Amino acid sequence: MILVTGATGKVGSRLVGLLAEGGHPVRALTRRPGAARFPAGVEVVGGDLADPGTLGPALRGATALHLITFAGDDQAPLEDAPRILAGAARAGVGRVTVLMGSVEPGPVERAVAGSGLEWTRIAPVEFMSNALEWAGSVRSEGVIREGAVDVPSSMVHEEDIAAVAAAALTEGGHAGATHVVTGPQALTVRDRARILGEVLGRPVRVDELSIEELRRGWRAEGYGEDDIAFFTAMTTERPEAGRTVLPTVRQVTGRPPRTFADWAGENAAAFR
Numbered sequence: 001m002i003l004v005t006g007a008t009g010k011v012g013s014r015l016v017g018l019l020a021e022g023g024h025p026v027r028a029l030t031r032r033p034g035a036a037r038f039p040a041g042v043e044v045v046g047g048d049l050a051d052p053g054t055l056g057p058a059l060r061g062a063t064a065l066h067l068i069t070f071a072g073d074d075q076a077p078l079e080d081a082p083r084i085l086a087g088a089a090r091a092g093v094g095r096v097t098v099l100m101g102s103v104e105p106g107p108v109e110r111a112v113a114g115s116g117l118e119w120t121r122i123a124p125v126e127f128m129s130n131a132l133e134w135a136g137s138v139r140s141e142g143v144i145r146e147g148a149v150d151v152p153s154s155m156v157h158e159e160d161i162a163a164v165a166a167a168a169l170t171e172g173g174h175a176g177a178t179h180v181v182t183g184p185q186a187l188t189v190r191d192r193a194r195i196l197g198e199v200l201g202r203p204v205r206v207d208e209l210s211i212e213e214l215r216r217g218w219r220a221e222g223y224g225e226d227d228i229a230f231f232t233a234m235t236t237e238r239p240e241a242g243r244t245v246l247p248t249v250r251q252v253t254g255r256p257p258r259t260f261a262d263w264a265g266e267n268a269a270a271f272r
Contacts, residue, residue: 001061002169003093005029005049006068008036010129011099014162015066016042024170029058050076052083059091064169067098069108081111089117095175097122097168099161103180103241120168121178125242126155128183128263131192135270143205144193147214148235152186152243157258160249167252174252182246184257192260199264200271211236 002019006012007028019026020039030036033046047054050071059065065088071078078084088096098112100123105113112119134144161181168174187195190206197204209217211232218228234242249257264271 001025001027002064003027003029003058003062004066010127010158011161014159015165018162018166027058027062049078052080052087055084055087059088062091062093064095065093066165066169067096069101069106078108081108085111085115089115094118095169097165118175120174122161122165122181123178124156124161124181126153128155128157128260132270138204138271142202143207144189145207145209146189147209147211149189149206149208151238152188153238154182154186154243154245156181156183157263160257163253164249179248179252180241180246181248184245184259186243186245187260195261196264196271199261199268
């Protein structure tokens, strides 16, 4: 049995589906089991990563675990990873993947490495679905308002992140690896606007915002200054890892990664 935490998230929901399609017994952890919708055959269990005492039923009989690095609706950092991992080991879990929040290991990733379990880190760069933030302005005005519009990003489709995680959970040869997962191209905001326009059949204009305009927007959304400093750095000085195309998806899954054009086609309705 494979236990997937974050099972209703962008990656977790896809991971649950891929594991089920592959015939693997899968258990989806959610804080709201009554509201969750998963493929037939998926076992849905209630529990909260922020309260490890609730995880006993979810871990019972599990042999592998997919872990995320945050808990709760506010995406607060996961504080009790060592306790969760100790409980997993007692329950018989032997293999764990962790979906990293950045390409640098944090407390959860370090706890996983020290757990005594066979582990693999999954380190995705920018999600292609971040482009959904532009959907409203593209629908109403045909415009994307964004900063640093000429900084490239090797953004990745969430399905490819899930596919790499599924392989690490179900196949050998991934122990101790950190899989940095990227898409097949490094694209700027202008590149993505052009591709969206081609998919939609109408031009999509780019209106570049200054960094100060971006900061004002983040403050208006309620972000603190530490978060804003991080967002600023990621926007203006994207790390090399975030703009470098790597062959991880092909190497791990045996097929090429999905393109932004693929993603745009799948999500075109959101922009129309």
